[in-house]
Every structure is written in C-alpha cells, then in structure tokens.
Amino acid sequence: MEIIFLEGTEDTPKILLDQKNGIFEISGRSLPEDSAEFYKPVLEWLEKYKQNPNAQTNWVFKLEYFNTASSKLILDILSKLESIPNITVSWYFHEDDEDMEEAGEEFSELVEVPFEFKTY
Amino acid sequence: MKYIYDLHKTMLARNLILVYEGEFTQEITKSVLAMAERNMESMGEESSIKRKVFNVMVECLQNIVKHCEETVETNRKHTAIFMIGKQDDEYVITSGNPVKDSSVPMLREKLEKINSLDKEGLKNLYKDIIKGTDISEKGGAGLGFVDMARKSGRPLEFDFESLNNGLSFFSLKTTISRQ
Numbered sequence: 001m002e003i004i005f006l007e008g009t010e011d012t013p014k015i016l017l018d019q020k021n022g023i024f025e026i027s028g029r030s031l032p033e034d035s036a037e038f039y040k041p042v043l044e045w046l047e048k049y050k051q052n053p054n055a056q057t058n059w060v061f062k063l064e065y066f067n068t069a070s071s072k073l074i075l076d077i078l079s080k081l082e083s084i085p086n087i088t089v090s091w092y093f094h095e096d097d098e099d100m101e102e103a104g105e106e107f108s109e110l111v112e113v114p115f116e117f118k119t120y
Numbered sequence: 121m122k123y124i125y126d127l128h129k130t131m132l133a134r135n136l137i138l139v140y141e142g143e144f145t146q147e148i149t150k151s152v153l154a155m156a157e158r159n160m161e162s163m164g165e166e167s168s169i170k171r172k173v174f175n176v177m178v179e180c181l182q183n184i185v186k187h188c189e190e191t192v193e194t195n196r197k198h199t200a201i202f203m204i205g206k207q208d209d210e211y212v213i214t215s216g217n218p219v220k221d222s223s224v225p226m227l228r229e230k231l232e233k234i235n236s237l238d239k240e241g242l243k244n245l246y247k248d249i250i251k252g253t254d255i256s257e258k259g260g261a262g263l264g265f266v267d268m269a270r271k272s273g274r275p276l277e278f279d280f281e282s283l284n285n286g287l288s289f290f291s292l293k294t295t296i297s298r299q
Contacts, residue, residue: 010150031178033146033185065171067178068263072250096168099175099271106247 001052004045012038013063017045022054026077027062027092030070039073046080053084062092062120063100071103078111088114095119138204144217149181156204163206165298172271172296173211177204179264180215180294187217211296218287224280227290230262235275242270268294 001019008014008028016025032038059081066074081087091104101117108115131139137159140152156177160170184200200217219227237245249263269276277293 010154011146031182065174065178067175067182068250068267069182071263072252075250094167097171098168099171106243110247110251 001048002045004041013066015042017042017049019049019054022056022058024057025060025062027060027064029064030066030074032070035067035069035073039070039077043073043076043080046077050080050084056086056088057081057084058088058090060090060092061104062090064094066103075107075110078107078113081113082111088116090116090118092118092120135205135207136203137206139201140203141199141201144181144184144200144202146182146185149178149185152181152202153177169211169296169298173204173213175271176213176268176294176296179268180213180292183264184215184217187219207298209298211298212293213296214291214293216289216291218283219280219290221282221286221288224288224290227278228280230265231276231278234265234269237269239270239273242266246270272296 003020004015004017006012006015011029011031011033013026013028013030016023018024026042061074078089081089089108091108093100093104104115104117130136138152138156140148142148153174157170157174160173165173181202184202187200201215203212203214205212205214234242234245246263246266249266265276272294274295274297279291281289281291283289
C-alpha cells in the first residue's frame with residue numbers, strides 16, 4: 001500500500017502512514033483552512049487499509065494543537081479505526097497540557113477504540 | 121495627523137498589544153497568530169495560558185474568515201477588526217465583523233445557549249456537535265464558540281450594532297484569566 005507522508009507546517013500536522021513499517025502517526029498543529037479537504041486523503045487511505053490491515057495497529061495522535069474544524073475530522077478518523085481489529089490509539093499530550101489530555105478523553109468516550117494516554 | 125497620536129493613546133489606555141483591521145484570510149490568520157505568539161513568548165507568558173489564548177484566537181480568526189464570504193457580496197468593502205488586550209489579570213480577545221441581519225437571531229441564540237451552560241453542559245454540547253447529533257448546528261460558528269467558552273471559563277460577551285443596510289456589526293469578546 002502507498003505511504004502517505006506529509007511534512008508538518010505552521011497550520012497543518014505531520015502525517016506518516018506506512019503500513020509496511022507499522023507507523024501511523026499524526027503530529028503537530030492542525031488548523032488548516034479546509035479541514036475536510038486536508039484530511040480527505042487520510043480517510044481514503046484508511047478505507048483501503050481496513051480491507052487488509054496489519055495484525056496489530058497502533059495509531060498515534062501527538063498533537064500540539066487542533067482547531068474545532070479539525071476535531072470533527074479527528075472523530076471521522078477514529079470512527080474508521082473502530083472496524084480495524086487489534087487497534088490501539090496512543091494519544092500523546094504535553095505533560096502540562098490538561099486541555100489536550102481532556103480532548104483525548106472526550107474522543108475516547110465517543111468511539112469504541114482503546115486509548116492509551118502518554119505524555120511527552 | 122493627530123489621529124495617529126489619538127489611536128496610539130487609545131491602544132495604550134486599553135492595553136492593546138495587537139490590533140488588525142482589514143481583510144481576513146488563512147494567511148493573515150497565520151501571521152496574526154505568529155505575532156501574538158511571539159509577543160506572549162517575549163513576555164514570558166505561561167505555556168498553559170499561551171495555549172488557551174492561541175486556541176481562542178484561532179477560532180475567532182477562522183470564524184471571521186468564514187463569515188467573509190457571506191458578507192462580501194452585500195458589502196462593497198469588507199472590513200473586520202481583531203484585537204488582543206493584555207491586562208494584569210487577563211487577556212481580552214475581541215473581534216468585530218459585519219454579518220447579515222438575518223444571521224443575528226441565530227448567532228444570538230447560539231451565544232445565549234452557550235452562556236447559559238456550565239462546564240459539564242458545554243462539554244456535552246461540544247460532543248453533540250462533533251458527533252453531528254446537534255440539529256441546531258448548520259455549519260455555522262457554533263463549535264468554535266463552544267470551544268472559546270470552554271477555554272475561557274466565562275461567558276462570551278457579544279453585541280450587535282445595526283448598520284442600516286441589511287447588515288449588523290457583530291462584536292465578540294472572550295477573556296482568558298492569567299491567574
């Protein structure tokens with residue numbers, strides 16, 4: 001399957017989706033002008049990945065900041081992850097960032113996917 | 121030339137650290153954010169407060185960017201204003217932009233609903249909107265306002281001033297405590 005690699009910018013996150021090496025990570029800042037358009041390739045990639053997923057998938061969110069428009073798309077990604085077997089989500093937050101920790105907890109309450117919370 | 125000095129005095133009196141007036145785009149949003157971030161950094165602001173201010177600024181600025189398209193057809197020269205004030209005990213993030221008179225009741229209703237909710241109520245409303253189960257949400261500024269109120273922990277202050285041409289000037293004020 002093709003690899004998605006996007007370098008992070010001041011308003012878009014770094015994205016690395018690499019099935020062969022088992023790396024699935026979205027990190028940095030997410031406040032794109034058009035969130036739906038920006039995350040479309042990720043959702044399309046996931047649609048293909050879930051046809052033939054790895055035995056285990058650890059999906060990493062390591063966001064420094066995301067806007068409310070991105071939060072809807074993060075929920076869309078998490079909803080797609082629900083149908084992947086042996087999936088875990090690692091939700092990273094900066095150790096003094098309670099808002100990011102709480103945001104992760106709220107997402108975990110909205111979907112049926114196991115979350116692990118980690119600080120960086 | 122006196123207006124320059126007057127404006128300078130007003131800015132000092134209100135402790136405004138940043139004022140932007142004009143066209144709002146994603147590029148301008150990024151520039152304003154970068155300026156405000158640098159400003160807070162150079163003043164040695166605490167990171168949790170910086171993050172909350174950044175958060176409110178993004179929602180505020182992106183709301184204006186989205187409203188632009190609606191008002192541009194009716195308003196020959198579109199102008200909006202964005203300001204940040206810094207007091208000893210709080211940051212004040214304010215914006216002002218023209219909106220259609222027809223959007224005023226909807227905006228008022230959303231803001232009044234948000235201001236009537238406590239912390240838990242805001243959290244539930246936030247979840248309902250992102251899940252798409254809140255039927256009152258029609259792609260408007262609802263989620264951004266909820267997030268601003270959550271980050272602030274205080275009611276959002278707002279006002280509408282009629283411009284007598286089918287438009288109203290929408291002012292919005294959010295405070296972030298520095299304590």
